[in-house]
Amino acid sequence: MRSGCKAGIIAFLKGDAATWPGIMMNKPLISLKNRRILLGITGGIAAYKAAELTRRLQDQGADVRVIMTRSATEFITPLTMQALSTHPVHLDLLNPDTESVMGHIELARWADLILIAPASANFLARFASGQGDDLLTTVCLAAQCPVAVAPAMNQAMWSKPATQTNSATLVQRGVQILGPEDGIQACGETGSGRLMAIDQLVVRVSELFNTGRLQGKTVMITAGPTREAIDPVRYISNHSSGKQGYALAVAAADAGAHVILVSGPTNLTAPDRVELIQVISAQDMHAAVQAQIASADVFIGVAAVADYRPKLVQQHKIKKDQNGQRSLTLELVENPDVIAEVAMRADKPFTIGFAAETERVETYARKKLIDKKLDMIVANNVGNTEIGFNSDVNAITVYFQDRAIDLPKMSKRSLSEHLIELISQQLIEAL
Secondary structure (H helix, E strand, O other): OOHHHHHHHHHHHHOOOOOOOOOOOOOOOOOOOOOEEEEEEOOOHHHHHHHHHHHHHHHOOOEEEEEEOOOHHHOOOHHHHHHHHOOOOEOOOOOOOOHHHHOHHHHHHHOOEEEEEEEOHHHHHHHHOOOOOOHHHHHHHHOOOOEEEEEOOOHHHHHOHHHHHHHHHHHHOOOEEOOOEEEEOOOOOEEEEEOOOHHHHHHHHHHHOOOOOOOOOEEEEEEOEOOEEOOOOOEEOOOOOOHHHHHHHHHHHHOOOEEEEEEOOOOOOOOOOEEEEEOOOHHHHHHHHHHHHHHOOEEEEOOEOOOEEEOOOOOOOOOOOOOOOOOOOOOEEEOOOHHHHHHOOOOOOEEEEEEEEOOOHHHHHHHHHHHOOOOEEEEEEOOOHHHOOOOOEEEEEEEOOOOEEEEEEEEHHHHHHHHHHHHHHHHHHHO
């Protein structure tokens, strides 16, 4: 075996994209960090390439889960894909071992992108006709996230009018078609039908998240809770995790915006390509926003800012009284209303608020929209523990002055991309 080939195989097994020949070499800098990609594998000789594709997506930071059709298992085993993805492989639509934990709807909600690679002619036909007779087609029908398809088949099958019509139908419905490429095929024939090269496929997948819709815009986002000190040890706060605000920051950066993220205390990693300003209290957040708001085209107030703070902050830890009493009375004063002050500016940016409520969600959201003169407000019921502060999924209603749009439960990452799309549409309409 040639030394270069041997080194390449070792590199592939170790997952080292920098040294694997032909993979990611001299390619654009890309990142799929924390992206949730649901990989669908259909039956065809190119199914073996799904193993390499999974590894390459993971190299770029993606979390990959796999659905295989039964015909795909004739070409590559579920055990191989389970070992590479580190997750159980999903095969059947009605599987009692998985349906109660993560059925087809939960899989669709989990994903930021569904990628079918390779996609057979049979799959294209069934998907285009709206069939849901197996797990993969059902998940695609239930998906709120983008769906991308990488066809791979014999050149004669790809060129047939029926296949071309099916492909065109999917494009009209918003499905991204990646490939196929020209070249020598497994059958020995030459023509269009080869699965897109894995390195190029990974690049194209990354590009699907970079919409450029907010190119040249500055977006300021507040996220997380604030902490209002009682003494050097104790503080008043809330259950906000910051996950939705951070997801919005990533989505805005993917859309080409310069993003300023003003964050209260969280356990989250700073997003790439985002200017992060860390604060503690509501007054800190107010000051940070006021210092840079003049440069913002869009302001998104996601942070759960404390409405009140203790009037007096004790310099030392408060002790029990001499009788061992534990009761404590605090006098509170109102914090500055960060988002209201932004919305009242003469040069105000397009301003979006969030209403995290536990009852009468629409009533309170619409009141906040009007009272604070917001352009748009996002409301959700945080009393629902499935979509509460610390959840990775959310379900919201977006209210404008004249209409409302419901977005069903999905990952906060996918939800953020839908919100950025709505915001960009509003900016275009305002021109």
